[in-house]
Amino acid sequence: MGAGSSAGIAGERGLSRTERLDRLSFNRAHGRLLVGAGVGWALDAMDVGLISFVMVALARQWQLDSGTLSGIASIGFLGMAIGAGLGGLLADRIGRRQVFALTLLVYGIATGASALAGSVAVLMALRFLVGLGLGAELPVASTLVSEYSPKAIRGRVVVALESFWALGWILAALVGYLVVPTSPDGWRWALAIGVVPTLYAVVVRWGLPESVRFLEGKGRHAEAEKAVRQFEAPAGIVHDTPLPQDDAAAARMAAPSARTRGRRVRAGLWTAEFRRRTGALWVVWFMVNLSYYGAFIWLPTFIAGQGYGLVKSFEYTLIITLAQVPGYALAAWLIEVWGRRATLASFLVGSAAAAGSFGAVGSGAFSVLSGPGWLIAAGCLLSFFNLGAWGALYAVSPEIYPTRIRSTGAGAAAAFGRIASILAPIVADRLVRVGGQGLVFTVFGIAFATAAVAALFLPDLRQAALEE
Numbered sequence: 001m002g003a004g005s006s007a008g009i010a011g012e013r014g015l016s017r018t019e020r021l022d023r024l025s026f027n028r029a030h031g032r033l034l035v036g037a038g039v040g041w042a043l044d045a046m047d048v049g050l051i052s053f054v055m056v057a058l059a060r061q062w063q064l065d066s067g068t069l070s071g072i073a074s075i076g077f078l079g080m081a082i083g084a085g086l087g088g089l090l091a092d093r094i095g096r097r098q099v100f101a102l103t104l105l106v107y108g109i110a111t112g113a114s115a116l117a118g119s120v121a122v123l124m125a126l127r128f129l130v131g132l133g134l135g136a137e138l139p140v141a142s143t144l145v146s147e148y149s150p151k152a153i154r155g156r157v158v159v160a161l162e163s164f165w166a167l168g169w170i171l172a173a174l175v176g177y178l179v180v181p182t183s184p185d186g187w188r189w190a191l192a193i194g195v196v197p198t199l200y201a202v203v204v205r206w207g208l209p210e211s212v213r214f215l216e217g218k219g220r221h222a223e224a225e226k227a228v229r230q231f232e233a234p235a236g237i238v239h240d241t242p243l244p245q246d247d248a249a250a251a252r253m254a255a256p257s258a259r260t261r262g263r264r265v266r267a268g269l270w271t272a273e274f275r276r277r278t279g280a281l282w283v284v285w286f287m288v289n290l291s292y293y294g295a296f297i298w299l300p301t302f303i304a305g306q307g308y309g310l311v312k313s314f315e316y317t318l319i320i321t322l323a324q325v326p327g328y329a330l331a332a333w334l335i336e337v338w339g340r341r342a343t344l345a346s347f348l349v350g351s352a353a354a355a356g357s358f359g360a361v362g363s364g365a366f367s368v369l370s371g372p373g374w375l376i377a378a379g380c381l382l383s384f385f386n387l388g389a390w391g392a393l394y395a396v397s398p399e400i401y402p403t404r405i406r407s408t409g410a411g412a413a414a415a416f417g418r419i420a421s422i423l424a425p426i427v428a429d430r431l432v433r434v435g436g437q438g439l440v441f442t443v444f445g446i447a448f449a450t451a452a453v454a455a456l457f458l459p460d461l462r463q464a465a466l467e468e
Helices: 007-011 019-020 030-063 066-094 096-114 118-146 154-178 188-208 212-219 221-235 248-254 258-270 275-296 299-306 310-322 324-334 338-364 373-400 403-455
Strands: none
Touching: 019 212, 030 066, 030 096, 030 118, 030 154, 030 188, 030 221, 030 310, 066 096, 066 118, 096 118, 096 188, 096 275, 118 154, 118 212, 118 275, 118 373, 118 403, 154 310, 154 324, 154 373, 188 324, 212 221, 212 403, 248 338, 258 275, 258 403, 275 338, 275 373, 275 403, 299 310, 310 324, 310 373, 324 338, 324 373, 338 373, 338 403, 373 403
């Protein structure tokens, strides 16, 4: 990968810090950042996935109806909607790493406390706090990784980050399969495992770098230069010049006031330059959230409702979840070959077709498509295409805004999408009562198709440098 020391210095002279980062190949420093952020991402997914298995157990132990269960699922997504917006704003103000660590701490403690809940009201209150942490973390982590990734492979690296979601959901499925059915309090032990993120928050706080672009925007040039050099060192690029000295007074004078920042953010997302991409991005986020969470939060319950026992429904869900991994792998390859827009739209079209297939199998309308084999096959297709689309979406979201509103823009889109995730469990419950599983997945298929159309209006920034 790298040139030697002297050649490296000469080759980097006269370039900005972000240009120096863009010129690097993927190295150990990128790998540490990817894994460090990815583990947090996987823990997020594990927590979101666990509630789908816990709901099945709670329905039996606490004798809860589907309306109450949908409320338990939705309250967490309400927290995620608020958290996504706040997390993006905070990340642009106090830093990506700080918010990432704080959110891990919040949702880890709240998840562990959920294991002790003795009533629906207490569980819902704690799930709201869990959602706050989860919602704030995801757009912040993707922004941090995107800002450090070389432009030639930036999309691929962000999809690789998003693939940790599959790992977390698989862990949730394993915990659901191996722990939840073991005893009446198995769901409590499953939630207790969710306290792990509180420990990992310490690793994140001290082990991951802060965004170079954020540091420069705050006048912290010595820290920014040190961070860049940490990524250049594995490439054999070393510097014999001292780190620059920061002028704290100048940095304070250069920093905009809170009122000015607010005006810039509000204007920035919806100016003539950005309104088309903002509108298209929000539509994609909304439709994907509606379909994904409407389907996967209820998936073990849908399968159990077709006559399969608790253990069998968890087993089938685990198999379906495994199909997420090749979906991410293909999206990660295609996103730098086809581009962001084509990859995202294609996977959304595939998701629409898979949703229709799963609905047809679950409705029992076609006798030839009955049985667990068809159910698992249709579910695997839905899992494959849907999670590939998620990977492409997370790659696109932070790229389309400049540095000063990057986290805010990604967080605002995620927050708007979380409105759909709040509605998703309730909508799925109502639709299944009216028209069964066939109607539910027909609606989700239409939502995926709508998202595919909206994706065509997004810019494709493959191989382009991030805007400052």
